[in-house]
Each structure stands twice: as C-alpha cells, then as structure tokens.
Amino acid sequence: MENSPPLETVHQALQALYNNPDVAGKEKASVWLGELQRSVFAWQVADQLLTQNTDLESCYFAAQTMRTKIQCFFHELPASSHSSLRDSLLNHASKITPETPPVIVTQLSLAVADLALQMGTWKRAVVDLIERYGSNTQQLPFLLEVLTVLPEEILLQIGSKALRLGANRRMEVNGDLYKTSPVVVQLLTACIENNQFDSRLQMKIFRCLGSWFNINVISQDDIVNSKVLHAAFHVLSVKDCPSNLHEAASDCICSALCSVEELGRNLELAEALFRGVLTLQEAYHISVAQEDTDKTINYCRIFAEMAESFLPAIISTPTQGLGDFTSLDLLLICAGHHLYEVAEITFSFWYRLSEELYHKNVEQINEIFRPYIQRLIVALCRHCQLEPDHEGIPDESSDFGEFRGRVSELTKDIIFIVGSSTCFNQMFETLQAQTVSTSWDICEAALFLMAAVAKNITSEENNVPQVIEAMLSLPSDAHVAVKYTSIQLIGELCEWIEKRPQLLDPVLQFLLAGLQQPALASASATALQSICTSCRSQMKEHFDGLLQIAQAMDSFNLSNDAAIGLLKGTATILTQLPYENVGDGLKQLCSFQLDPLNKLLAEGEPTVKQGSKHDPTLWLDRLAAIFRHLNPSVPNGQPHPCQNVLQEVFPVLSNACEKYQSDVRIVERCCRCIRFAIRCLGKNSASVLQPLVSQMVNLYQVHQHSCFLYLGSILVDEYGTDATCVPGLLNMLQAFCTPAFKQLEEHNGLRNHPDTVDDLFRLCLRFVQRAPVAFLQCQMAKPILCCAIAACSLDHRDANASVMKFLEDLINCATAQDHKDDFEVRRSLIEELLRDHGQTLVHSLLNTAVFCLPTYMVSDVADVIYELMLLDRPTFCQWLEITLKALPTESSGGTVTATHSQLTDFHKAVTSAENVKHVCNALKDFARLFR
Template identity: 55%
Template sequence: MEKPTVALVYQAVQALYHDPDPAGKERASVWLGELQRSMYAWEMADQLLQLKQDVESCYFAAQTMKMKIQTSFFELPPETHIALRDSLLSHIQSLKDLSPIIVTQLALAIADLALQMASWKGCVHTLIEKYSNDVSSMTFLIEILTVLPEEVHSRSLRIGANRRTEIIEDLAYYSSTVVTLLVTCVEKSGSNEKMLIKVFRCLGSWFNLGVLDSNFMANNQLLMVLFQVLQRDETSTNLHEAASDCVCSALYAIENVDTHMPLALQLFQGVLTLETAYHMAVAREDLDKVLNYCRIFTELCETFLETTVRSPGQGMGDLRTLELLLICAGHPQYEVVEISFNFWYRLGEHLYKTNDPALHGIFRPYIQRLLHGLARHCQLDPDHEGIPEDTDDFGEFRMRVSDLVKDVIFLVGSMECFSQLYSTLKEGNPPWEVTEAVLFIMAAIAKSVDPENNPTLTEVLEQVVLLPETVHIAVRYTSIELVGEMSEVVDRNPRFLDPVLNYLMKGLREKTLASVAAKAIHNICSVCRDHMAQHFQGLLDIARTALVLARLPLEKIAECLSDLCAVQVMALKKLLSQDPSNGKAADPTVWLDRLAVIFRHTNPIVENGQTHPCQKVIQEIWPVLSETLNTHQADNRIVERCCRCLRFAVRCVGKGSASLLQPLVTQMVSVYQVYPHSCFLYLGSILVDEYGMEEGCRQGLLDMLQALCMPTFQLLEQSNGLRNHPDTVDDLFRLATRFVQRSPVTLLSSGIIVHIIQCAIAATTLDHRDANCSVMKFHEDDFELRKQLISQAMGQHGQQLVTQLMHTCCFCLPPYTLPDVAEVLWEIMVFDRPTFCRWLENALKGLPKETSGGAVTVTNKQLTDFHKQVTSAEECKQVKYFGEHSEVTAKRLKTAADENLKGSPTGQMGGTWHCGKPIKTHRKDWSDRVNP
C-alpha cells in the first residue's frame, strides 16, 4: 500500500467504530489491518498518539504500536530504539488520564520493548527513578511494572532461553525496589481503593514470576495489608478480588515450601484467620467473596499438600486446612465446592501412591464427608421437570463429581460406600431428588465394586428393574444409567438378563429415555455378548446389535447381517430416488453412520481358509454406497461419512474385500480429481494397510497414490496451501507412511517419492499437531530397512531437510512437537552419522546469533555443545532430551525468526511454504491411525 495521510487513517478509524453500514465497517477493518502490517504503521500510530483526537484513534494507535513491537520489531534499525522508547514514555505520560485501556496497551508496548531491547539495561530502575517522585505518574508506572513480569513468558514474544534468563535475573535484582515502591504507594494513598487494587495486581504479578525474596516478603507490610483487606467485612468486591488474586499468587509461588519457610509460615497463619470472614460473607450471601475465600483455601491446601500428606496434623500439615475446604463444601451453591476439585484429586493421587493403610485411615473421614456433601450438591431442584441435563453448567458439574468420586473412592472403599448409599434408599423414604442423586453417585462407583458373589449388587439390580413407570422420569433416567454400569453383574448373573433387557426396552420406547437406554443396552451387549445370541432377533432394531451378531454361528451371521443392513440400505435407496431439491430430506448421513457402526462392531472369529461371512453382504451393498458417493461427491461432510463406512467395511472383511478394490479405487481417484476431499487419502491408507503386502495389488495401489498425489500437490502449492489444508497434509503423509511400512520397495523405487519428500520437507514448518505428527512419522519411519533405496534421495535432500528441521524447531513449532522432530534427526543420524554431523553443523551455523534488538539468542559455545550432545547420542531419547532442554531450540524472539526465515530454505514446490500461528481445525473422527 502507498503511504497514507494521518487524516485518512483517522477517517478509517472513525468508520470502523461509527459507520452505520456493516460493509463500510468491514472495508475499514480490512484497510486498517493492511496498514498495521505495513512499515507505515509505526509513523501513523506515533502521529495519532501525538494528536490525541479521541479515545478510539488513540486506542487503535496504542494497540498498533504494541502489536508492531511484538511481531515486527525487526523492521526498525537499532539506532531508532532509544527514540521509540522515549516516544512511548512521552505518550503514556500525556495520555495517562484519557483511558485506562490505552494506558494498558502502551504499558504492554513499553514492556515488550524493554524485553527485546537488550541495550536498555536496568529498565525497572530507570522507570522508578524517573517517575516515582511524581504522584500523577504513579498510575502508569505501576501498570508498566505490572505487565513487565507478565510479558516475560508471553507467547506473543519468542524470547530465547538466554535472554529470558538475563531478564529474570535483572528483574529479581530490582524486585525489592519494586516492593518498596508499592509500600510507599500504600502509605501515601491510605485507603484509596483504586491504588490498592493496582498495588495488589502488581505484587501478584511479581509473585507469579517467582523473583521475590521470601525472607524479605515474610515481614513486609504489604502482607499485613493484604490480610487486613480480606478480613474487613466492608471491603468492596473489586478490591477483595484483587487481594485474593495476590494471596493465591503468593501461595503458588511458595509451592516448594521447604525453600520458602518464613513466607510460607506467614501465609499459612494469615489464611487460617480468614474463616470468620468467610462465614460473614456466607451470612451476607456475598457469593463473590465466598468464591474468593474458597480459592484462597484451595490454593493453601494445594501448596501444603505434600506437607499435609507427609506429616498430617503436625505444623503446617495442620488438618484445619481440609476443614476449611469441607466448610466450603457445605455452601449451598455448587460452584463453591467445585473450586476445590483439583486439590481433592491430587490428594487422592498422593495417597494412592503411598499405599499406606494407616495414612489412608487419617484422611478417610474427610473423604467421607466430602462424598456426603457432593451427593447433596448433585440433587436436582424438587420442581425440576424432565431428565437431568448433561450439557448445562449443572450437568457438567455432575460429570466432574462423577469423575472425582471415581478417583477418591478407594480411600473409603467402593463396596462400603455403595452399601451405605443403598441403605439410605432402602431404609428411608427420601424425596425423589435425593433418590436420584444417590443413584447417580452409585452409578459412578458401580464398576469399581467387585461383582463376584456380591449379594448387595444383585439386590440393587433386582430392585432397580422393578421401579414403576410412575416414578419421576429423572429417577428412571439415572436408574437406567446405573443398570448400564452394572453390566458385569449381569454377566455373572445371567438370570437377570431378561428382566434387565425388558426394563431397558421400556426406556427405549420413550423419547426422553431412548438415548440413555440405548447406551445401557450397548454396555450390556458389550460385556454379556456370550449370553446374548438367543436375543438377536429381539434386538435387531436396537443400536449396536453388531456386538451380539459377531457371536452367532458363522452360517447365521451373513443372514442376520443382511437383515441388520437391509433397513439402512433401503433408506439409502429411497433417498437416492428422491428429487435432490429436497435438501436436508435427502441427507444420507444417519444411515451411513449406522452402517459404519454395524461394520465397526461386527468382528466374527474366522479360521484360515473360511470365507468371511460378511463378504457377501458388503458386496451386495457396495452399489448403493457407490451411488451415494457419486451423488453427493461435492459435499465433504457426506463424502467423509461414505469413506468412514467403507473404511469399517474394509476393516471388517480384510482381504475378503479384494473384489471391491478396483472399482473403489477407480471411483476414489475419479472424484478426487474434481473434489479433493482429504478423506479419500485416508481411505487410501486403509487400503494400503490391508493390501500393501499382496504382490498382485502393489502396482495398482502405487498407481492410486500417484493419481491422488497430483491434485494434492496442486492444492498444497497454492498460496498458504499447507496452512489452509492441514487435514490434507495429515492424510497424505499417513498414506505415504503406510506405503513405507507395507510396501517400501514399491514406493521408494518410484518416481513419486522425490516429490513426496520435497513436500514433506516443506511441511515440517506446519504448526498443526496431527499434520506435523504425520509428516514426522513419514520422515523417521524405519530408515534402516530402506537404506539402499533412500540413499539417493537423502543425498539430494538431506542437508535441506536437517536445516529445515532446525529452523522449524527454533521458530515455528510448539514444544510438544520437538520429540517427533528428534526422532527424525535420530533416524537420519543412524542412517549416516558422519554425514549427519556435517549437515547439522551447517544448519546450526545458519541460525541467527542475536536479534535486531541486540539480544543474544544463542552463543557459539551453546551451538557447539548442542552439536556435540546430539551427534554423540547413543539413544533416541537422548536426542529428545537435548532437543527439549537446549538453549538452541528454546523459543526465540519472533523478530529473529521473521528476519531469518525470509532467506531460510523452505523446500518450495512452486508455492510459498512458511510457518505461522497455530492452526485450529475441526478434525474428523478418524480413530484409525498407524495401527488398525
């Protein structure tokens, strides 16, 4: 774009905020976005801030300045950095009264500049010295000091390990100066609420960074002020929240209690004084404060967890901490007790690992009281109508309760708890909502109760299936869930099979209970399949019947499978005969999904030499599936369902589907040329997995791969093709990897392998978990077995691949992908260690040593050490460790990445292949990956 005038930029900002026409707003947004990406943004933002025309233009300018410093700092020559710093400090001082949001944006810009501008030494000292004596400047000074430690670990800035260490050491050195400043602010401002909130936020930020000296803080006046604020009944909600956040940050910072003993003791004693204040908040029905106190109590318990388990009831292992959480569990609002769930889970985990009965006995009463409280919190309202919802907030809370109960039930004893719960129903006559909640908890622990010779379990099952239809429908719903969870009891007591199925069938006939009843029937069929063959005809219309089908005699499976598929096939035929203008009425996904479920769960035992009983049925329904695929070939959603159905059909019969191979591949290739749905690549990988080792199929499968690759490469070579189509990348390299696994000679001796490797090198930069994993799997998969075939390709592309991998580790990929990259580097090294050593040395020499801000990203010694560590590794896990813990591969400044990736080798295939922000996609439900 050409350089705009300030007036034009201001006009665009006004249109963005005030144009009544949505199209006008959109045009302004696009144009301003283009401006922010240009070099002119620096000057325009600076001028708008100088003009101070209104809040909107100043906010846009401040945000632009922050964004440019975060993402494009490399655009400025080093000699301009001091001028930029002085300009930002001038702007924040002149705009301090305009809007707090603008002050925050400028504070972030200054903080990000300080982190990247290595020449700005002792920035904290400079700022405090310049502004601490000016009361009017205190607001923005504290804001800068608040965001500065927060930005040290910001994902917006890629700061290498060296620079981060340097910054943290510098901030630690001046931390006591900051705390002293905050104390002075409190003394001067007295009870000024806004200033206290800012002071607490700032102190919490420095606690979070972990640089405050615990001995210095233990007797600091700020701690006393914090607890005074939290103890006062008249404290406002905002100030109370800021103080609570600060105490939680302090508790988190001292999690290693033994090294922070003086501060730990002060915090421990201070939090214990808040019980009275909690009760006062409950009495006043101030839920916000109650939640804050519960957060503090929970953080206290989390911090002192190991001490509590190690020495319960002694010193800072004082069990009054658990009492505080149980008091919170007694609050009528379930949101309060929910805060503590993670602590109870961690406590259960620690106690499970100790496996000390005496220790378990100490904590058992607390868990029993917790379970009692949870059962009460799970009760629906007495006037609730219908079944329990599982998608609203309360439904999600109940699911979390169920998970927590399963995690801690071992401390109480699942059988003992189950019996106690049942006795409350058996001996009393509780209201329906109590009954439902008790059944819900019983369902959570039913599977952990030993079903062998257990009269209580059989009695519960017997009584539940006798529940009349007149009870509240929520009770029936939860009782059905309980029956489904007790499938192992049914399996060991087959006499219950008929009454259980009859009970579940009643639920299946009611719309509101049908889903939970079907799930329960599925559980029964899964566990009791050996007892179910006689019930097949009665279950024919029920979902998941294929589980039972697989246990029928082989001669009956084909007939019954045909009957089971007939309903779905007839529905598909009917849809195919309809006018396509009917829209959703012709949607075949329901029927395709049902066929997929049938094939997925039909797994009869077939001896060698026997014809698979499902083979004939699949051949019969293929024409319908083929026509459905052809009719809906433009609709990615329906095509995915077709491919999923075919995938399970192929897996079901294995080699028995050979007669479908040629027509299926022909249709896949034909449709893919026009509509490149990635699911065809995935289905291709299934075919290679099943037939890749069959001599007569290899050439045909290679032809399929080559035919699918051409349109795939065309798609990925488009601008941003890799980033826009991560599913295609994922499925392409899953297909290629399956070929390497099943028929390596066929693929590696073909002409297409060079193009696939080039694409794979380019795709190493893709920041998408599944796609990157598939690419790395292709790169590393079993180089040793293919040495002779791969040597020529590695000779041509090895240096490029290693260089690209090192660049992507440093500048493109998130930490969780580094182990996959390490496996590739290991396989290349095992393939040819001397050559790899040379390739790695060249790649490391090409990495940037410092940023445009003057910050050292990596030293020559660190590069040399990394090279020596990797090339001398004797195991792959050593390479993984060095990759994850080395300063070389630690995330660098994004500016360095932007400067150096411009000229980095990117393995282009006619398009622009580059890395960028993480990609989020909705991944289809393909559970079949490397293994069947």
C-alpha cells in the same frame, strides 16, 4: 504501502472506521488501517498521532499500533533507534493525566513493557521508571500498570510466536527483576501507606504485587513482614470491603500461595501466608451469612490454592506444621456450601491429592485421608441432588448437568482411597433411609454416585442384588429421573450382571420397557449396549430380539448416538453367532439401513440440508457402526460370511458417493462405511477393489476430499503386501498426488488444508510399511519427500504427526535389520534420496522444532532426527553443524539468543545421544533459547 501517508489521511480513515454509518466504508477503512499497521511507516505515524493527542480514537489507534509494532515487528528498527523510541514513549507517558482513558494507558504500558523486555541495552528499566514516575501522583497509575504488565508479558510470551525473548534473555530479565524487587516492594508499601482510602489505587497495588509473585522474583525476606502483604489480608478480613478490591486482594494472595509451592525455598513466606489464611475463616462464614457469593468464592479460591501449594507437606507430614489438616477442613467447609459452584473450586486439590496417594500406594497413608474423602463424597452426593420440583430427566448438557459429570469423574478418581464397596454401601444406606415417593431427589443422587463407582464393584458385593431388585421393581409412578438414573446404573453394573446370568432376563425386560418410554429410550439403548458388550455369550440367544429392536428402532425416541450404540451392541452379539448364521443376521441388520438409504438415493436431491429427513448420513453412520463392531471368526477354507452382504452394500455406497460427490460431509461418511467394511472382511473384499479405486481416483480429480486419501491408505494396508495389487495401488497414489500437490502448493496451501496433509502422508506411510521398495522406486517418491520437508513446519497436530511418522518410517527402512532380502535395495534407495535432500531435511526439522512447533510436538521431530543418526551419524553431524551456523544467534534487541558454547553443547548432546529421549530433551532445551 509504498509511502508514509499524511496524518490527515489517517484521521479520515479513523473517522470512517468509528463514525461512518456506511458498512462498506468502515470495512475499506479497516483494511487500509491494517495495512498501515503492518507497514514500516506505522512507527512514525503512531508517534506523531500520540504527540498531536487530537482525540480518543487516534490516540488509542496510535498506542495500540505502537504496542503491536514493538511486540511483533521490533526487528524492523535498527539498534541505533531503540533509545530514541524509548525516550519518545516515556515522553508520551509523561503526559498521562487522571483523565487519560484507561485503554490508552494500558496500551502504552504494554508498549513500554515489551520494549523493556526486548531492548537489551536498557539495563535499569524498572529503576528508571520508578525514578521518573514514582514521585508523581498523576503518573503513579501508569507506573503501576507498567510494573504489572511487565511480568505478565514474560509469562504470556512463553510459547508465543509474537514476543520471543528466548531462555537467555528471560533469565537475564528475571535476574534483573529479582534484584530490583526490593525497590518495587518499597514503592508498593509507600503507596499502600499513602492511599489507605483509595480502593482503586489499592487494587492496582495488589494486582501489581500478584503479578510479581507469578514469576517468582520477590525475595521472601523483602515481603514476609511488609505492610503491603499485611494490607491484603486486612482488606480480606473487612466485611464491607468493595467487591473489586476484595477480588484483587484475593488474586494477590492466590499468586503468593502459588509462588511458595517449593516449600523448602520459601518456608518463612509459606508460614506467614498459612497464618494469614487461617485468619480468614470468620470472614468466610460472614460472607456466607450475608449471601455475598463473590466473596465466598474468593475465600474458597484462597483455601484451595493454599491446600494445593502445601500438598507435599500435607502428605509427607500430615497434621503437622504446614501439613496441618486445617487446610482439608477448610475445603470441606467450602464443599458443604449450598452452591455447587463453590464446592467445585476445591476439585483441583482432590484430584491432585488422589494422584499423589495413588502413586504412593501406601495403605497407612490412605487410611489417614479416608474420613475426609468420605465426608467429601457425602457433600458431593448432596450437591448432585436435583431440585425437588424438577420435572423430566436430568439435563446432562446444562451447567448443573456438566457439574454432575465432573462429580462423577472426581468420584472415580478418589474412590480407591475409601474403596468402591464402602462408597456403594454408603449410598445404599442413604437409599434405605429414604422412600422414592417422598425423597426421590435424594434417592436419585445416591443412585447417580453409585453409577460412578459401579464398574469397580466386586462380584462378592452383597448389597448389589438388593439395589438391582429395588430398581427393577420401581413403581410406575416413580419420578422419571429416578428411573433414568436407575437405567444408567444398570448399564454400569453390566460386568457384575455378567457374573449373575439369572438376572439377565429381568434386566432385559426392564430395559425393553425403558426403550418404549420416550424420555428413557436413549438411556435404555445405551445400557443395553453395555449389557451386550459384557454379556456376549449369554446374549447370543437374544439376538433375534435385538434384531426386532433394531428393525423398530425408529419407533423409539432414540438419540442418534444411542441408536448407533444399540447397533454396536447388536453387531457385537452377531459376532458371537455360529459361522453359518452370521451372513443372514448381517443381511437383515444391514437391510434396515439400506432400504431407506436406497429410497433417498432414488428420490432425494444431490444437495441436502444437514439433519433433514433427506440426509443420508443417519443411515451411513449406522452401517458404519455395524461393520466396525463385527469381527466374526472364519473357519479355515471357508468364505467370509459377510462377502455376499458386501456385494449388496458396496453398490449403494458407490451410488451415494456419486450422487453426493460435492458434499464432503456425506462422502466422508461413505468412505467411513467402506473403510470398516474392508477392515471387517480384509482381503476377502478384493471384489470391490478395482471399481472402488477407479471411482475414488475419478472423484478426487474433481473434488479433493481428503477422505479418499485416507481410504486409499486402508486399501494399501490391506493389499500392499500382495504383489499383484501394488502396481494398481501405486497408480492410485500418482493419480492422487497431482491434484493434492496442486492444492498444497497454493498460497498457505499446507495451513489451509491440514486434512489433505494428514491423509496424504498416512497413505504414503502405508506404502513405506507394506511395499517400501516399490514405493521408493516410483517416480513420486522424490516429490513426496520434498512435500514432507515443506510440511514439517505445519503446526497442525495430526497433520504434523503423520508427516513425522512417514519420515521416521521411511528412514527406518534403511536401518531396520529385519532380515528381508530387499534390505540392501531399500538402504541404497533411501541413501540416494537423502544425498539430494538430507541437508534440507535437517534444516527443516531443526527450524521446525525451534520456531514453529509447540513443545509437546517436538518429540515427533526427535524421532526423525534419531533415525537419521542411526542411518549415517557422521553425515548427520555435518548437516546439523551447517544448520546451526545458519541460525540467528542475536535478537533484534541486541540480546544473545544462543551462545557459541550453547550451540556446541547442543550439537554434542544430539550427535552423541544413545536414545531418542536424549535427542528429544536436547531439542526442547535448545528450543527454549529462541522462545
């Protein structure tokens, strides 16, 4: 957009966007308005639209545009215009009335808040706003909204690419807010006193106070005895409190509880909150009696938040002061609520408690908490009960099914406190007290909890045989859910059964019977896989039976995952067979997959619908599972037992690649099969190497499926140390690089094709690891390094990790003292590369760590930087100094991003680092200055 458009044109575009029935007209208007918002003219247009105040659409567009421009494009404005922008915004805000739509109020509030955060010369923003709007009842909602979103924006901007305040500015803002918090508390107190019967305004007051609690800028001296905090507890204790107000007050108290997690610094406030929360017990019971679930959930949130905040005291000084176990009693009361949604709110606390106790590992402390965990397990078991009129097996994908999954995970986490055997016996007693025919739901829930702890049951546990016997002898009319969960428990007891070989035959008969029942087939297959994995030596004699099951697999009602799991188990047992039997067993097992696959290749169309009967991925996935879990031992001097089978399998996979070459989903499955087959045979797969490479190269010229690059990395890993294979593999690399670079050099090519980046640098990494000199001497080494430097800023987790690992190992070739004859050659070649590209690499790495990557990905950058220092620390010091001098040290708002002292300290911290952890910590601390 070259010129500022007339306002009339803007109004016409807005009318077309909101009122034109023509879809094409709406899209055209939307695109044009988007271009306007991105242009520098949007500032003036938005200001003029707000001044005109013509209609809702134009005012909302203007307010939203102003907020977006301030948040993302503040750098467009010269510092001399900041004050006039602020004055204009505040003038617009002065015209707000009770009739002003809330969406416009919110956008204007956000605009003012973002301006206050970025405009370093606006020193008394909060005080100015209170003085200007605090005494005007019409502007009070706007003032409260600004004071609410201001702290929220501070929290939201951390890690955001839009509003980057930096650590220095954030510290300055937090300091200013802390100093002005007494004025804010005074304002909120006056508001609450003057508006005791205005629930909407009270909501805003509590939301505002909670927002300030969230960033810990309220002094406990100012808030402990304030009427506004007491008002929040009062609201929560009134039984006819409106739901929205109740939720706002609950959020406020939860935020206050979060803010006192450092109990030593906030003891007085923590004690006041503790006393206040204890007064809510009766209100909780009233909400339960009145079946007011929303309020019950609010109380439970408060109880859980208090317990989490006081967890250090609960563990260090149990039953005393803030460690009073009333907190645990409140959570167990909530866990006993009839709705599982209420109980689930407490899970976070139990997770944290178990983690702390696990790390302490003190039996005397565990003993104190044991009765509470036992009560919790009883409550969880009750919540896991299916409805008595439930039909069929448990639906694990439903909300309730997912809840049961979370119960299972929580039980596994906390079980060490009471002991797996104790829990198992506790559930066993529940089973003994019930009959499957009359209380099937209670029995099923007990079996479900048993399954959660079964893996930790010792081989000496006495009650397991009785439980297994009861499951194996379930009557035919037992509820199918009980049978289903019994099968799952059998699978979880696989390690226990491995120590009791006499039970294997009846267990297998039980699972075979389950396979033949549609509802139980998948669970039976999964349990059978577990038995195969744990009882390998005993299952060898049952391999023929497993083959028969695999052949008849499609006559069972198995999910695809269960079928693949069954094949995994069968392949695991095949590995245990004598050398001379492996080849025939594999041939039979693969034939069950190859026959239908060959039929599809002969009859099917090149284009298939996912999941249709013509989809070959079903058979490809099964073949991949077989080879992945097959690892036979090969006697010295003997051919690999799977070689002949590979000769039969590879042509089929090659034909599938050719036929379905345009379908990346199918080609990926083919490559996956070949990958596991090659991993299984190792260098014994050499017969397929040349035809495989030729086909991959040819197909990649037409279809840039990154799976070919990944498969290429497998070939280099297996054959890269064989000097006779290296030239051919390097030719493969060069053939891949031409189309790959073309794809990545497109507009946003790196971002649009992260899989290509990931797999290309996995391939290059394998060359560095297996044939470094040959790789460094090839003509592609320099362009690959340049591509890696460009890809450093890609924030895709896997792709970036592959790039960084490639760079790290590449440089490590010149520093690793591995005593190989070619060490000096490697070092010379890498030094030559870095003479031309070292400065660019350091510039890219530092800017990537500071401006592009989330914090959790910075450690990979640190690995590369540390390797560079090990190679040539003096030269790296120069590169880093030049890079630091080029960084912007002042924001567009006039605030200092990084001081000279901070730059110097960072340079010293990195260049004097003795290990990579020191580099990583320095990078993370430095990056915060710009975020």
